[in-house]
Amino acid sequence: AQSVTQPDIHITVSEGASLELRCNYSYGATPYLFWYVQSPGQGLQLLLKYFSGDTLVQGIKGFEAEFKRSQSSFNLRKPSVHWSDAAEYFCAVGAGDSNYQLIWGAGTKLIIKP
Amino acid sequence: DAMVIQNPRYQVTQFGKPVTLSCSQTLNHNVMYWYQQKSSQAPKLLFHYYDKDFNNEADTPDNFQSRRPNTSFCFLDIRSPGLGDAAMYLCATSRRTGGWTEAFFGQGTRLTVV
Numbered sequence: 291a292q293s294v295t296q297p298d299i300h301i302t303v304s305e306g307a308s309l310e311l312r313c314n315y316s317y318g319a320t321p322y323l324f325w326y327v328q329s330p331g332q333g334l335q336l337l338l339k340y341f342s343g344d345t346l347v348q349g350i351k352g353f354e355a356e357f358k359r360s361q362s363s364f365n366l367r368k369p370s371v372h373w374s375d376a377a378e379y380f381c382a383v384g385a386g387d388s389n390y391q392l393i394w395g396a397g398t399k400l401i402i403k404p
Numbered sequence: 405d406a407m408v409i410q411n412p413r414y415q416v417t418q419f420g421k422p423v424t425l426s427c428s429q430t431l432n433h434n435v436m437y438w439y440q441q442k443s444s445q446a447p448k449l450l451f452h453y454y455d456k457d458f459n460n461e462a463d464t465p466d467n468f469q470s471r472r473p474n475t476s477f478c479f480l481d482i483r484s485p486g487l488g489d490a491a492m493y494l495c496a497t498s499r500r501t502g503g504w505t506e507a508f509f510g511q512g513t514r515l516t517v518v
Contacts, residue, residue, distance in 0.1 A: 390504065
């Protein structure tokens with residue numbers, strides 16, 4: 291069955307430190323991969339996506355993610371976090387070609403220590 | 405700016421009293437989605453429209469209905485809200501062109517049932 295796993299429910303990082311959020315997927319075909327961010331009480335904003343090509347993708351707000359097919363992973367990284375990065379981060383996989391259903395991870399809540 | 409707008413941002417309704425949430429878009433996208441998101445959970449797809457074609461998820465309760473009178477607008481009707489329907493409701497849009505594209509989300513409507 292198709293699934294997305296974000297193994298960390300919460301991550302606490304000091305401001306200015308580097309960040310890596312993990313995402314593993316289970317999907318038989320070529321995945322379409324997304325990272326979204328959600329600030330409290332807000333909608334979701336697309337950070338970046340991977341469809342094909344270069345496996346290292348750059349997104350908004352200084353984020354990047356690397357697709358590793360051999361590990362079925364699409365981890366999100368940022369070299370130096372800011373207090374404004376505190377939010378919930380969702381990884382999602384585009385599954386199928388008939389109804390364009392997104393399979394979502396459970397989310398990782400990022401907490402920034404001053 | 406082209407965007408997805410949800411109204412209202414906050415809605416309080418009485419138990420059992422019908423309520424309608426609205427979504428409009430200026431992106432001219434052919435697909436519109438409604439998601440339900442409960443606290444600290446991933447969004448759950450309720451249904452989506454591809455143009456005028458309605459696609460209901462198998463586990464969406466009959467209490468939830470949707471209308472899409474034109475390309476720009478989509479409504480979510482909850483016929484008899486229960487306490488368990490209190491959640492954030494997210495509208496999203498995408499352009500289906502034969503391949504995957506990202507979804508754009510509105511700011512959400514927070515529904516409280518009293």
